[in-house]
Amino acid sequence: MAFTLAIVGRPNVGKSTLFNRLVGRRIALVDDRPGVTRDRREGDARLGDLEFTIIDTAGLEEADGGTLEARMRAQTEEAIRLADVVIFMVDARVGLTPDDHVFANLVRRSGKPVILAANKSEGKVGMAGAYEAFGLGLGDPVPLSAEHGEGLSELYDALAVHM
Numbered sequence: 001m002a003f004t005l006a007i008v009g010r011p012n013v014g015k016s017t018l019f020n021r022l023v024g025r026r027i028a029l030v031d032d033r034p035g036v037t038r039d040r041r042e043g044d045a046r047l048g049d050l051e052f053t054i055i056d057t058a059g060l061e062e063a064d065g066g067t068l069e070a071r072m073r074a075q076t077e078e079a080i081r082l083a084d085v086v087i088f089m090v091d092a093r094v095g096l097t098p099d100d101h102v103f104a105n106l107v108r109r110s111g112k113p114v115i116l117a118a119n120k121s122e123g124k125v126g127m128a129g130a131y132e133a134f135g136l137g138l139g140d141p142v143p144l145s146a147e148h149g150e151g152l153s154e155l156y157d158a159l160a161v162h163m
């Protein structure tokens with residue numbers, strides 16, 4: 001099985017934007033556990049000379065059964081379970097929210113290696129939020145702009161040590 005990276009975090013932080021930037025070929029719209037993982041997206045990804053499988057968690061409103069919170073938790077836990085390394089993404093412009101802490105606890109409890117990504121970090125506003133992310137206790141945040149393609153060499157460095 002290829003080295004697998006899962007992108008985890010609350011909705012709207014930019015997970016799919018990073019997925020789309022890194023992925024070359026989409027492997028599957030995963031459909032193995034109806035309601036929970038139906039819209040998990042997997043792809044073959046590349047960052048510099050690193051090649052890996054990447055999992056995007058998203059589209060939770062399309063899952064059915066259980067509360068929204070339970071479905072988000074289940075999908076995220078499944079992605080973490082499959083991952084060798086987890087990217088935990090926060091929105092550096094919004095700053096930390098209660099939902100960020102819920103997802104951070106899932107990642108922390110998994111014991112998997114985690115890369116803390118502070119997305120939307122382009123410009124000064126973003127940098128302030130990136131510093132706030134230190135408070136999660138998940139290590140040094142990697143300031144990233146998935147939309148503008150900034151911070152990818154720092155992401156490379158953070159990922160390369162695990163591969």
Ligand code: GDP
Pocket residue numbers: 010011012013014015016017018058119120121122144145146147148
């Ligand atoms: P997801 O719900 O975590 O998958 O988030 P999306 O990838 O769908 O992105 C949510 C919104 O944030 C979209 O409007 C994106 O265009 C925007 N976005 C994603 N990455 C960045 C970024 O690096 N900077 C800014 N300013 N916006 C971003």
Ligand code: MG
Pocket residue numbers: 015016017057058059
């Ligand atoms: Mg998404």
